[in-house]
Amino acid sequence: MKLIRYGQPGQEKPGVILHDQHYDASAFGEDYNEAFFATDGLARLAQFLKENEGKLPQIGANERLGPPVARPSKILCIGLNYADHARETGATPPPEPVLFMKSTTAYVGPNDDLIIPKNSVKTDWEVELAVVIGKKASYVDEADAHEYIAGYALHNDVSEREFQLERSGTWDKGKGCDTFAPVGPFLATPDEIGDIDNLRLWLSVNGQVMQDGTTANLIFKIPFLISYLSQFMTLLPGDIISTGTPAGVGLGMKPPVYLKPGDVVELGITGLGTSRQTVKAYGQN
Numbered sequence: 001m002k003l004i005r006y007g008q009p010g011q012e013k014p015g016v017i018l019h020d021q022h023y024d025a026s027a028f029g030e031d032y033n034e035a036f037f038a039t040d041g042l043a044r045l046a047q048f049l050k051e052n053e054g055k056l057p058q059i060g061a062n063e064r065l066g067p068p069v070a071r072p073s074k075i076l077c078i079g080l081n082y083a084d085h086a087r088e089t090g091a092t093p094p095p096e097p098v099l100f101m102k103s104t105t106a107y108v109g110p111n112d113d114l115i116i117p118k119n120s121v122k123t124d125w126e127v128e129l130a131v132v133i134g135k136k137a138s139y140v141d142e143a144d145a146h147e148y149i150a151g152y153a154l155h156n157d158v159s160e161r162e163f164q165l166e167r168s169g170t171w172d173k174g175k176g177c178d179t180f181a182p183v184g185p186f187l188a189t190p191d192e193i194g195d196i197d198n199l200r201l202w203l204s205v206n207g208q209v210m211q212d213g214t215t216a217n218l219i220f221k222i223p224f225l226i227s228y229l230s231q232f233m234t235l236l237p238g239d240i241i242s243t244g245t246p247a248g249v250g251l252g253m254k255p256p257v258y259l260k261p262g263d264v265v266e267l268g269i270t271g272l273g274t275s276r277q278t279v280k281a282y283g284q285n
Contacts, residue, residue, distance in 0.1 A: 001046060003032055003151070003187040005066040006059055009109070012066035015059055016049060017186055022059040027052065032187070033070035037134050037150050037237030042189060066109040068153055068187035069132055072238045075102040075181055076229060077128075077157055079171065081219050081244025088252030097220050097228055102157070102242075103176030110184035110275035114158060114265060117177040118282045122161035123259045126245035127203040127211050127267040129196075130155040131222055132187055137235040145223035148235070151187040152196070154272045155242045156203070156265065158182070161251050161258070183240065185273040193271045196222060201246060203267040205259070211267075213246025 002017035006024075014025045014032055028048045030036050049056075079098035080086040086093045116123045134150030157175070164174025193199070196215065203211040220228070225241060235241075250257040259265070261281040268274035 001042065001049070001189045002192060003045075003068050004185065005032060005068055005070070006063045007066065008064065009066065012070075016045075016056075018049070022063070023056040024059055025049075025056060027056070031070045032068065032238075034073065034236055034238045038136065042134070042150060064109060065111060065185050067107055067183040068185070069183070069238050069240070071104050071107055072240050073236045075104060075107065075240045075242065077102055077175065077242040078220065078225060078244045082213060082217050082246045083219060084213070084217065084247035085245055085249065085252070088247045088249070093219055097225060099229070100171040100175055102172070102181050105178060106176045106181040108179050108182050110154065110182050112179060112182060112277065114182070114259070114277040114279045115177075115179045116259065116261065116279060116281050117160060117163075120160050120162070120177075121258065122251075122256070123279075124159045124161050124250040125203055125205065125210065125259065125265055125267075126157040126159060126249055127201045127269070128155045128157045128242045128245050129199065129201065129215055129269055129272075130183060131226070131241045131243065133226075133235045133237055133239040133241070135237055137226065137230045140227045140230040142223045142227040145226040146190070148226055149190055149222070150237070151189045152193055152272060153183050153187050153240075154185070154267065154269050154275055155240070156182045156267055156275065156277065157242055157245060161256075182275055182277055185275060188272055199270040199272075201267075201269050203248065203265065205263055205265055210250075211246055211248030213248070215243075217246060218243060
């Protein structure tokens with residue numbers, strides 16, 4: 001299945017994509033949130049769709065898409081998880097996953113505007129594969145990790161490099177600014193995706209391709225990441241794990257290149273659709 005949420009921010013309704021068309025699933029009666037995933041919601045939704053085949057209202061093409069999962073309890077991100085990206089930033093590939101968190105207030109729809117924060121001069125892009133957790137996970141064995149995956153989505157891990165790297169402390173304050181986590185357009189369940197370890201990721205700025213990589217180059221694979229993170233905290237249904245970005249970020253260019261108002265960022269992953277963000281300055285309408 002492919003799950004979407006649509007409507008104005010904070011008022012999104014559940015929907016699905018069937019045969020490349022968007023349909024309203026409000027009659028199912030639940031948002032795609034922690035409770036939905038925790039109570040076998042995907043199976044119940046599949047049954048609902050079977051029982052209501054041909055009856056769901058179609059969604060207009062101009063409707064805004066929100067993030068495909070209601071605001072999660074946490075957004076966990078893995079840094080330096082592609083060797084080429086580690087090299088371009090001057091970092092050594094880590095012996096264990098580098099973990100940071102994005103604030104849930106950064107979480108927005110796939111085509112919402114990307115707002116450069118106040119006092120920012122180094123706002124950067126990062127196309128990433130995101131994993132959505134399907135059930136409560138604590139001390140998970142790597143061999144069992146696939147049982148905890150609800151699906152996958154496209155994520156732009158937007159980053160303010162000065163805040164992240166030059167202001168001391170953790171990376172989090174350069175990662176959690178408003179609009180810095182556009183996710184979607186949809187959540188795809190695992191059966192919709194082929195080889196998760198061989199997906200193309202790409203990102204362009206103003207039509208120029210900046211990133212063009214493959215998940216085959218992940219240092220730490222998804223089952224390991226789920227197991228690893230579950231050793232340190234309980235993962236809740238609907239939580240998002242963003243798995244890292246390939247080379248081609250602005251920080252790695254010589255000289256570095258950063259986003260400015262008016263830029264258009266487009267990105268995509270095989271099987272997970274595309275998203276598009278227009279860059280605006282803070283306070284710009």
